Amino acid sequence: MSFDLELDDAQQAIGTAVAQFCRDHPSVDDGASGDFDRARWRELAELGVLALGTPEGEGGALEVVAAMEALGAAVFAGPLAATFCATQLLPESERQALVTGDALVSVGKPPLLPFAPIADLFIELEAPHAWRARPAGEIEPVETLAGDPWGRVQLEREAELPEAGRALALSEIARAAYLAGAGQRLLDDAAEHARTRIQFGRAIGEFQAVAHPLADCAMQLSAAAVLARIAAAGFDTSESDPGPHAAAARLSAVRAALGAVYVCHQIFGAVGVTLEGPVFRVARRVRQFASEPPDEHGAREAVLELFGV
Amino acid sequence: MSFDLELDDAQQAIGTAVAQFCRDHPSVDDGASGDFDRARWRELAELGVLALGTPEGEGGALEVVAAMEALGAAVFAGPLAATFCATQLLPESERQALVTGDALVSVGKPPLLPFAPIADLFIELEAPHAWRARPAGEIEPVETLAGDPWGRVQLEREAELPEAGRALALSEIARAAYLAGAGQRLLDDAAEHARTRIQFGRAIGEFQAVAHPLADCAMQLSAAAVLARIAAAGFDTSESDPGPHAAAARLSAVRAALGAVYVCHQIFGAVGVTLEGPVFRVARRVRQFASEPPDEHGAREAVLELFGV
């Protein structure tokens, strides 16, 4: 059998379905709303996306990757990576409300917690540990770069949750796939722009100062996408601790997606400066997804383990 | 009076004389000799170069900059920055043999000391302190990347030398000017190559992938050269501690010169791969000069002082 770095047909079908869903349910997110579309979140759940990787749902990490690549390409909003983390950590009884989209989870480290003002469940993270937790006091709402409702609040830890390392690995794989998908979408759009935008009598893609940075983006994004798939395959076969490869996938995807953001903003020029233009909606969500907890320090230490440092 | 970032006529005359000297006394240094041309060093001293900045010699730090830019452009070998450091630290009686080129000084931190096998004087450095020192035991000779005779040896500290901060600042300014000069020479050569080398029917300098990196080098090198001059002017007027600006000049020059090394190697292509070709003789000495003690950590901390960090 030949080497093959593509997802299989069934996995690709998940990606296709999710992409279609995203086209049918365009985001109202305008980057400055502080709102969250819970109805759309429930509809995504109805597709089975949030149950992926659980005993009750389909498949494993590769299926999560398929869905997240498509969600990233659509810059879908919501606690996506956090939900995949939580569904691994929680028992079926508590998982149910998450996979149906009825409950939202906030996973992070106080005081700043994603989606805290509208979250139903809280998990405190201090990689590689995780605790069930509950807010201690008032939640001060804040809005993020990408327009999501987060909040500042202290947490009271309750029971520690077992196997947090594995749950975190899945969430990092999910994050990596999302970022790779978002970056790839930017690259596709920018390459199309470079093929068609004429300045100085030729398509700007003929200028090396445009073409070569896009080529670099393409290389980095393809590597990041494959690393997410490799980490997912390792997660699914459970041959070894999935943490280090998941960490590598996340670090690679952050670098590749942010690289694409910066290069593509440059290539779209003034066209990309507008709030609703072809770049910034993706750019801000990439930056935000890349900044979500856990931080990169732990990921770097995990990767160093692979090299015995 | 207009702003003017150029050296004045007398300073430029020093640079011109040193450049002429270097042309008349081409280096035998082939990057793998382990030799040092003491006769040429003495002849350089006869020009008065090593006395610059001392009470017996001419001028101050700006004159040192003028000479070092020219020496860098010629990738002249020897303990240049170290000598400027030592002539500031030592009393006239001991300075004499250094400024005539009769004695060589090794300045550094054990165990690896520049020019140790042939040095007559040792100064141990632990910025911002410096001590007169002497070798404690056998000196194990090693050869450096650029073919200079260094050695491994422990030192015994003798008296601490006063005003080490100021002496170090001059040596960092000298190093920065040398690196800026070496980088500028590479840039000039590579730009000439890019203007004249034809591939695919046109001068390679017409390709943005060649032209734009050279433009970036030009910008960085010009900034580095000016920072060295600003630090020198500050040193000469003694208005404030010259350390932080000297440190900034060094960091800027290291980055600019190494950037030029990497870009120019790429632009010269196979032509630059040869040992005696137009790039590597400069490249290796830039890398070595950038690695000489003191290390960059202290320089970074000094720069942070300027910003109150």
Added chain:
Amino acid sequence: MRIGLDPEEQSFRADVRAFLEGYRNLNGFFHQDERWPEVKGFYRALGERGWLSLTWPERWGGLGLGPVHEFILWDEAAYARAARPPLSAGIVAKTILRHGTDAQKQRWLPGIRSGELHFSLGYSEPQAGSDLAAVRTRAERSDDDYRVTGEKCWTSYAQDSDYLWLLCRTGAPDSRSAGLSLMILDLRADGVTVSPLPTLDDAQLNEIHLDGTRVPAEQRIGAENEAWKIVAEALADERHVQFPPRRLRRDLEDVIEWTRAAGLDRDATVRRGLADLAVEVLEVETHAMRVLAAVQQGRAGAVEAAANKVAGTVLCQKIARAAVEWGGPAAIVRGEPLEFLWRQSLWETIGGGTSEIMRGVVARQGLGLGGRR
């Protein structure tokens, strides 16, 4: 060598700083749109002091000073985040001074000098961004008027400005740079539609539809079809204030303040990063000095200005990007200074000449490399 300010310039800087104390929270450097009444008040206050006409000849109400004074004013205003130099007192006034008739000078300069009259730059079009010679907006002469039809875009401040400093085509459609003219178009005239384009920095650009809008022929500046050279000269007029380096010093100081508050300023990686950024701030200051030297010495300064623009704007992005990386989730909360700088800096390398165009200038004019862009 002369790298510092002379005593008179230092004294002027002290005056500027004292004056700016009253405008330190204005933040019109980034938020001119939403603060327009206050920003306009700031410009009026500058006008009262004669500081909008620092370098104009005394005959036209100027102070007859040199570019260093203008640089000091706008560099300090950038540091204070007070406001950017208004187009009116820069490109517009200097072009009128150089190419306008006496009647035009009498008509336009007093209102500009006092900070009353404001202009937007009407160069860019959907198909003419970096490539200005592709401008299509058409001005047809009929008797004493032109009738202008076309579309301008990415126009800053048009919603608040009085006039458009319009680059338009009076020559044949394919005349490229040889068929362009410069005119002053009243933004309140018939046939003008200004539509907002909200931007990523909470401000707006505008699209401007011109549908047979009348421009009196006496509002054409310079000869018909001769605008290309005038526009290039005008760019040169503003080189020393186009990208003031103290904006970067302020950015870095804000980041340092933020890392200190977040307890990150002792982190080894952050310290290393801050030091490297600090060196780059000093580097950009040298580019600004080079521009000043060129402008003072009457040299073209295109290479120096291009270097200043690239180095400054790339660094402005580096500072914001590094800070957001260090800051983690807390740095992407709306209203945090880092989050804003991250967004805002995204377009510094585009507006006012892209980095690619600028590197081309340095390569061609500075290094003699190639004829391609």
Added chain:
Amino acid sequence: MRIGLDPEEQSFRADVRAFLEGYRNLNGFFHQDERWPEVKGFYRALGERGWLSLTWPERWGGLGLGPVHEFILWDEAAYARAARPPLSAGIVAKTILRHGTDAQKQRWLPGIRSGELHFSLGYSEPQAGSDLAAVRTRAERSDDDYRVTGEKCWTSYAQDSDYLWLLCRTGAPDSRSAGLSLMILDLRADGVTVSPLPTLDDAQLNEIHLDGTRVPAEQRIGAENEAWKIVAEALADERHVQFPPRRLRRDLEDVIEWTRAAGLDRDATVRRGLADLAVEVLEVETHAMRVLAAVQQGRAGAVEAAANKVAGTVLCQKIARAAVEWGGPAAIVRGEPLEFLWRQSLWETIGGGTSEIMRGVVARQGLGLGGRR
């Protein structure tokens, strides 16, 4: 998805690793010139196992295996720093297999398969580096011979090789890619002068003067003037072994070992740098997998190979450069592994297709951008 080796391939890898134990200090990957007798011995030992002809058809003495086996062999050889794939068993043999006559196969393949016969690549000329269609070396036909005159340069290993795999012009001087032929030229023939060019990695390249050197017509491979397509195909044959990613893993491991010995491995800045480099090593491994997938699936793989070359060689420089920065003065002592990697890596982004050419391939063939290089 299939990303790992299958059991048979794993078993082959184990065999390869066991075999390489005996060559672990050979260091012919970097120092083929000075170790030529031992490197040649290594190739002979490979030949004895049939490992120089892993993918050749069995009819010509090959093992009929796929590219994964070749990849494993040369990837592990790179990790062991043992040697690089010989030109003879790669481009030369595969081109003869595809385009040679039966007589040519009988004449050349046995000596190549056994590791006896060695070739240097005779493509580059002073005026034809990245632009191979500019080759000028002229071959004039007379009866059964060609007489070849011209100059080749930057030729690896010519001092030790038996033959030159020569790209030369048989068409009109301005025929560009339509007038080139491929020939096997005996480096010991009359009229051949090989002059060394010492290189920055303590090795040498060569200049080769050809002055009416005789090449029997039966040593022309493929039709006259038809070499361009053959040369391009031959490049594709070697894509999966051109830049083996485990070379980078070894580089990084050597650096880690060095930082540990120097007590730098607990330094926060160094750890951060090592982690970022480690991620990039894993990234490059994915590029190699993509190349393998393309080659196995019979796709052209030019984009994948270009990405692998750029990513791998740029990273190889990053690793060495970061390490030398961390290492301070101790890292620039001759003989230190970091010092050598710093020098050696300088030309990895040049030889075998520059990064600029490779990015152009990705941009054109991968993204459909522009026709310019």
